Amino acid sequence: MPRNKKGLLLISLLIAVGLWMYVMGNIDPSTTERVGGIKVEMRGTDFLESQNLTPTLNGPNMVTITIEGKRSQINKAKRKGIQAYVDVTNCEYGKNEGKIQIQMPDGVTEVSVEAISREMARFTVK
Secondary structure, three states: HHHHHHHHHHHHHHHHHHHHHHHHHHHHEEEEEEEEEEEEEEHHHHHHOOOOOOOEOOOEEEEEEEEEEEEHHHHHHHHHHOOEEOOOOOOEEEEOOOEEEEOOOOEEEEEEOOOOOOEEEEEEEO
8 A cells, every 4th residue: 555655656747847837938827026226227317427417316216016917027037137216307406306217128017116215306406
């Protein structure tokens, strides 16, 4: 009897691994995943620089986002890179705030952005 149990256990394990490989490879399930350490960049700085102004982020310049999509698309997005940026073209001298924009490859959607300032970047233009 113990020998038969080991054989059934092995067969069950092989079937489970086979089904898992089928689901992950062919069905490509939807999933939600957190991706951290995304650096917030500033875009549109050339106009400010032409006015001899320099924008600087106040506080952390990294965000963590939660994304949703097919498993293969999420893996592709993590490899290609997800970009976070703040558009500073319409800023003025002094303290400013701008909404953090997220740019991702097709097939992946943003669920939420976690930043110290709740989706807003604070920066100073001097």
